[in-house]
Amino acid sequence: MKITLQIDDKVIAQLKREAARQGRSTSELAEKALRTLLRSQKEADAPGPLPVFRGGGALVDVANRDALRRVLNEHEPTDNAHRILPPASPATGGLMPGIDLDDLAALQEMEDLDRVRRLK
Structure with a gap:
């Protein structure tokens, strides 16, 4: 494909010199440089x-499900007394603003x- 480019005269002069030194055309050398x-x-x-x-x-x-269960239960509270509950609003008794039960x-x-905090 033929194309017209505007290239600085000094760059074209260097390209021509290098092409002559390598025994290649300026088009071949320019294509190789672009590639x-x-x-x-x-x-x-x-x-x-x-x-x-x-x-x-x-x-x-x-x-190994048994081994995995043992490791997971090592630090797990045995009763629900230590379970964290989402913060409740003292005014309404409902969830505090910003608590989304759908955001697991x-x-x-x-x-x-x-x-x-409990492990520390």
């Missing part, structure tokens, strides 16, 4: 490798934070 540039940009845009974390190995075989992740995080 190299575009390939390097594509590689730079590609995400890098994922990090590897060394956790020291598993503490329990998750395929937020409720689990609230329970996890309470468990960490």
